């Protein structure tokens with residue numbers, strides 16, 4: 001009986017070890033935007049992906065950098081140009097818990113539609129790209145030219161998760177016209193350290 005219990009414990013522990021060490025690598029590239037050219041076009045490093053509506057967008061500039069280069073994200077002038085969502089995406093197994101960080105601000109002298117928000121998001125996606133869960137940082141919801149640090153820890157990736165997306169997200173309220181502008185820099189995404197299980201020793 002004792003032998004069987006020990007075997008079961010070993011199986012359990014190996015399962016924990018497997019969960020703690022997923023085979024996929026989840027780590028942002030060009031999280032500081034220093035690998036991109038700050039020439040007012042979309043970040044050129046190849047790490048970041050475009051996503052926005054209409055005349056919204058995102059470009060790499062030095063004026064958007066907390067240090068060096070940064071991401072200058074903006075909504076378009078029309079009500080339909082509601083959001084800008086530059087992202088990176090990775091393979092991600094269910095159960096993964098992630099920690100996302102980044103810095104955000106509104107640049108001096110730029111417009112801000114009341115009710116807009118700038119935040120970091122982690123989106124868990126299924127094999128068809130459908131969002132299973134989205135975890136957002138505390139938003140920047142009023143203009144602040146001082147850089148604000150944001151940190152979020154996700155829930156475990158839901159069953160069915162195939163990919164995870166880290167998003168620099170800017171959105172103005174539905175139906176509003178006008179520009180909102182936000183800057184993002186020093187982005188990171190990594191596995192959250194699991195709580196350590198205490199080992200129970202046999203007498």
Ligand SMILES: [Ca+2]
Pocket residue numbers: 032033034065066067068069070185186
């Ligand atoms: Ca930078």
